[in-house]
Amino acid sequence: MAERRFEGKVAIVTGAGSGLGRATSLRLAAEGATVACLDVDADAAGKTAVEIGGRSRAWGADVSDPASVRSAVDAAAEALGTPDVLVSCAGIGRFANSHEMPPEDWKRIVDVNLNGTFFVCQAVLRHMVAAGRGSIVTIASNAGLMGQAYSAAYCASKGGVVNLTRALCDEYVDRGIRVNCVAPGGIATPLQKAFYALPEGADPNKLGKVRSPFGNSTPEEIAALVAFVASDQGRYMAGSIVSIDGGITT
Ligand SMILES: NC(=O)c1ccc[n+]([C@@H]2O[C@H](COP(=O)([O-])OP(=O)(O)OC[C@H]3O[C@@H](n4cnc5c(N)ncnc54)[C@H](O)[C@@H]3O)[C@@H](O)[C@H]2O)c1
Known part of the structure; x- marks a missing residue:
């Protein structure tokens, strides 16, 4: 890889054990970063490291879990140095009929995708x-920027991540901290398997609008964009919500 935009820098990546988090960890590392790989699946994160x-x-x-996040982030900062970069990738989702969705399923998706993003940003922002x-x-x-059937919790949580990003940008941009968001469309990762099963009675045609004529992206091509935004080449980006979704949110 020609560019070494993260030489001497420390990056924290959540969801680093799989998919986009893994690809992002490898990309930042290939450009010189020392990476703290965080994941609820510690073995998977260990393999990436x-x-x-x-x-x-x-x-x-x-x-x-804010205590779990704080202790991992503080341990990483102690071991590797003050984080220069955070990429908050950890996320979950699945399809459900909203009128039948168990409350605990709704809460878990919002807890991981939205609350989790905030807790990770909070712990890293201290440093x-x-x-x-x-x-x-x-x-x-894309589900944070448009409606997607059978995905109310996922859409709500990702829409929350979009505006959380803007709010954090406003609060910290004058303290030398840039906060931006990448909003991918379909990526070929294990998470997509969770979205294979349609709920009972679902109409697959309703999901036609979330399919790009380009098919899926790869974790590596999304990671390349994440790396640009995170790097000093993205210096003028602050509070940006960057779509990379094969045209589905036009
Ligand atoms: N795959 C897609 O089509 C797609 C599209 C748009 C956005 N995204 C987003 O990209 C991000 C990465 O998804 P992916 O496709 O790489 O999924 P993935 O399932 O391959 O990887 C997600 C990782 O997050 C980890 N994780 C799950 N819950 C966690 C928790 N509570 N705490 C810490 N780690 C946790 C998992 O163990 C896993 O390693 C997610 O935020 C997802 O919503 C994915």
């Missing part, structure tokens, strides 16, 4: 504020 090698390490953390610098990239989805 081993794949990267060097000083990169893994910590188990459930992003929906970035003290350092007076930092770059945060949240991961939303």
